[in-house]
Amino acid sequence: MKSRNTLLSAKALGSAFIVALLFCLVPSSYGQLGKKLKAKMEKAVQNLEEKQDAKSGFPSxxxxxxxxxxxxKDGTYKYWDxxxxxxxxxxxxxxxLRFFKNDDGTVSHITVDDGPKYVPxxxxxxxxxxxxxxxxxxxxxxxxxKKIYFLKVNERERDGEREVNVSWEGVTAHSNYSEIPKIKDYITETRKHQLADIEQYEADRQAxxxxxxxxxxxxxxxxxxxxxxxxxINFRTLKHFGNFVGEIHFGMEATLKDGRKISTTEINTGYMSDYIITYENMPGKMSTHFAKNLDENTFRTGFIKGDKVIVKVQSKYHPNLIxxxxxxxxxxxxxxxVVFDWSATKYGYRGNDLKLxxxxTKHAVTGDDLYQYRVTNLTRNFIVAEGKIKQDQMMYLSSDGQPGTPHGYAGSESLRGGDAGDGGTITVFKDPNIPTLSGFLVTSHKGGRGGKGVNADYDGRPxxxxxxNIVERAISF
Incomplete structure (x- = not known):
């Protein structure tokens, strides 16, 4: 049975009908008398709605x-999903539910089933x-x-307007949907009571x-x-250090003439902006085309001069301190x-042509045996990477074609699968000072699989x- 607080009495319904009927009978061109009567009727409707809300206990x-x-009060309440x-x-x-109150008797927060804490x-x-x-x-x-509604409320600013969306999850008394739009209106309209406080709060916080x-x-x-x-201080680099910049980490410590020390490694103390930092010999070209399986996020393509990076720090306010x-x-x-994968990424496309x-060469500082290399994407006409790598490591170059589209792809009515993409061409220009790249270089340029048709007779071409192709010629970077 529906609870009494969700229904209008017959008397209230009759009054509402009479008011609405009179409202419809007042012509808009009736003159001053009509305007007064219309205003009285609008006021009557408003009063009726307020009485109905008061009866149901809906807040103003x-x-x-x-x-x-x-x-x-604290206690156990029945719950309707x-x-x-x-x-x-x-x-x-x-x-x-348990209700916790402020000194003035208003509720400060609520707990549900001794679990989640609900706050304003x-x-x-x-x-x-x-x-x-x-x-x-x-x-x-x-x-x-008389009721406690469990809701999901989503608010956001859009085009200068605040949007409020409310979904109904449950209630502690039998109810119907009629109050949910009122709740949404209440949440929207009462925002005005908070704006001055929020503005003052933000001003105080910023101050x-x-x-x-x-x-x-x-x-x-x-x-x-x-x-x-x-x-x-705390200077460190990652274990695997190649053509990169992001892995150099350090803080700074300044010693004042009175003996006090100011460090940047402690929270909310010294400023790194008090220092001018330069990286000498670091390559200047930043590649947004990432190599895979590297420790760092950003590949800085280019050769490190002398195989040595010099990190130099100068005090911004004391130029003589370096x-x-x-x-x-x-x-x-x-x-x-190190992996450079330039296989096709779309159905039916050919792999990219690559040049290595x-x-x-020798490491200018340690004397280690290295390979110096440059990888170029010939299909898109840009340098993928320049760098060096130890000769006991491996390099992978991939230029595989993509499979063909399956039949019916993207709503197509075709019974036939799409043709696959071919593998690309990888051309290696090897300096005569390298006897062989066996054990170092692995390449892949497979053709894609033909797209599946409605049956084998309709499969796409693989x-x-x-x-x-390996070409021996002198390399000069």
Whole structure:
């Protein structure tokens, strides 16, 4: 049976019908008398709606949810699951709620089944509460005078307007959908009660942050301070150090003439922006085409001059204070290999044509045996990578064709599978100082598999294999 607080009385329904009928009978051109009568009718409708809301216990837009929720007591409540538009006739669960209150008697937060903690929607930012929400649950709680609604509330700003979406998950008394649009309207309209508080909160927060930043700068910024020396601390590189920059990590420590030390490695202390950092001999060309199986995220293509990177740091406010450290790349890569995969990526496409130029060389600092190489994508006409690698490692070049499309792909009515892409051509220009690349270079240029047709007779053509061509000639980078 439906609860009384969700139904209008017959008297209320009759009044609403009479008011609505009179409203329809007033002509818009009736003059001043008509306007007055129309205004009275609108007021009557408003009063009727307010009485109906009062009877059902639905809060007005001047009532904060922290006040409405205060009328509820700790305890176990019957619970009806919702399918979004209605609930079953009988309760199918129970929930245990505890209400925690402020000194003024309003609700500060709520716990459900001694688990998730539900707090005001703008906790700490606004005193007016539109609903209670939890970081531990997808649900929000909304209170009328007699029911507790479990909702999902989604709010976002779009084109300068705030959108509110509400979905119904459950309720602690038998109910119907009629109050859900009212809840959405309440959440939307009561936002105005929070705006001044939020604006003040943000202003206060920014003022505090600015004061803290000013205090930190005064305490830890090197500008205007008597600095005796600077040095790098916690300097480290990753184990596999090749043609990369992102793996050089360090902090700075300045010693003042009074003996105090200011370090950048501690939170909210020294500033790395107090220093000018340069990397000498580091290649200048950054490639956005990544090699696979590398320790770092960014491949810096180009050769490191003298196989030595010099990290130089200068105090921005004390130009005479300079420190530096050498970094020697090892040119060994994660898993002992470097992979350049330029196989086709779309159905039926051919693999990219690649060119590898390679010669043997020595590490300028350690004397290790290296290969110096350049990989070029001939299909797209750009240099993929330039670098060096230890001769006991491996390089993989891939230029496989893609399979053909299966029949019916993307809504096609064709019974035939698509033709596959051919493998690409890999051309290797090897310097005479390399006897053989066997054991170092692995290439792949397979043709793709023909697309599956409705049966074997309708399969697409398989792709042709590509080739690896090795040409011996002097290489000069």
């Amino acid at each position: 837009t001047d009532q904060s949810q922290s006040v409405v929720a205060a009328s509820f 919702s399918n979004g538009s209605s609930v079953a006739r009988e309760a199918n669960d129970e929930v245990n 929607d703008e906790e700490g930012r606004a005193s007016f509460v539109r609903y209670f929400t939890s970081s531990q649950s997808d649900w929000a709680l909304f209170f009328t005078g 505090v942050a600015a004061a803290e930043a000013a205090e930190r700068k005064q305490t830890y910024c090197l500008e205007g301070k008597d600095v005796a020396s600077i040095k790098m 420190t530096s450290q050498e970094v020697i790349p090892t040119y060994d890569y994660k898993d002992g290999k 130029e390679i010669k043997a 792709g042709q294999s590509g080739s690896t």
